Amino acid sequence: MIKIINKKIRLLLSVTLMVIVIVGLAGCNRKENQAESTSKSSVNTExxxxxxxxxxxxxxxxxxxxxxxxxxxxxxxxxxxxxxxxxxxxxxxxxxxxxxxxxxxxxxxxxxxxxxxxxxxxxxxxxxxxxxxxxxxxxxxxxxxxxxxxxxxxxxxxxxxxxxxxxxxxxxx
Missing domain, CATH: 2.102.10 (Rieske Iron-sulfur Protein)
Structure with missing residues (x-):
């Protein structure tokens, strides 16, 4: 019974960690895209x-x-x-x-x-x-x-x- 609980806890921790990593990467990518978009419009202004x-x-x-x-x-x-x-x-x-x-x-x-x-x-x-x-x-x-x-x-x-x-x-x- 304890082995099953430990496996579930490890699985839950692994899934949580993966979600945190994915959300963090998505947030960084969105910020990079916003910065790129902003810099394009300001760089191209004549x-x-x-x-x-x-x-x-x-x-x-x-x-x-x-x-x-x-x-x-x-x-x-x-x-x-x-x-x-x-x-x-x-x-x-x-x-x-x-x-x-x-x-x-x-x-x-x-x-x-x-x-x-x-x-x-x-x-x-x-x-x-x-x-x-x-x-x-x-x-x-x-x-x-x-x-x-x-x-x-x-x-x-x-x-x-x-x-x-x-x-x-x-x-x-």
Whole structure:
């Protein structure tokens, strides 16, 4: 009887120890992933100063939305670029035209849709830059950018004009 109890206690201790190790490893991995995610976004932020431009290489743009974090005079902005199904490249600010002031009015991609993180509205990636107004990404139309064979360039002046729509962007989230 004592041998059975000792075996059960050893088994219970072994299982408990394995659970502790697994939970500890999972927690460390999650912290590493969060740190990696945070460092990627801060490392990739491009600072655009007066007289400069945000330059997006066309060969980086695909049917998956590319996010380009930009800092202009201390204000964080983000530009999105995506290749539509017709092959054209579309650009917009990653902030919702309706929800921008909420702080959560930004988009994340799910399949072929961009989803507003404030209201949940889904917006087809093929519609980026085509519509102005409503709950969709703030478009950057052709007259506000320069496109050549290799790059899309957005001027400091236009980015500076647009900082107001990013005043609460992702604040506290």
């Amino acid at each position: 600072v655009v100063s007066s007289g400069e431009e945000l330059v997006i290489p066309i060969d980086e743009v695909s049917d998956q939305v590319s996010f380009y974090p930009v800092e202009v005079d201390g204000v964080d902005l983000e530009v999105i670029a995506v290749k539509a199904s017709d092959g054209t490249i579309r650009t917009a600010f990653n902030t919702c035209q309706i929800c921008y002031s909420s702080g959560r009015g930004y988009y994340e991609q799910s399949g072929d849709a961009l989803i507003c993180q404030n209201c949940g509205n889904q917006f087809a990636t093929d519609q980026v830059e085509l519509e102005s107004g409503g709950c969709n990404p703030w478009p950057i139309f052709d007259e506000k950018k320069t496109v050549d064979d290799d790059n899309i360039s957005i001027s400091y002046d236009f980015l500076k004009e647009s900082t107001g729509i990013f005043e609460n962007w992702k604040v506290g989230y």
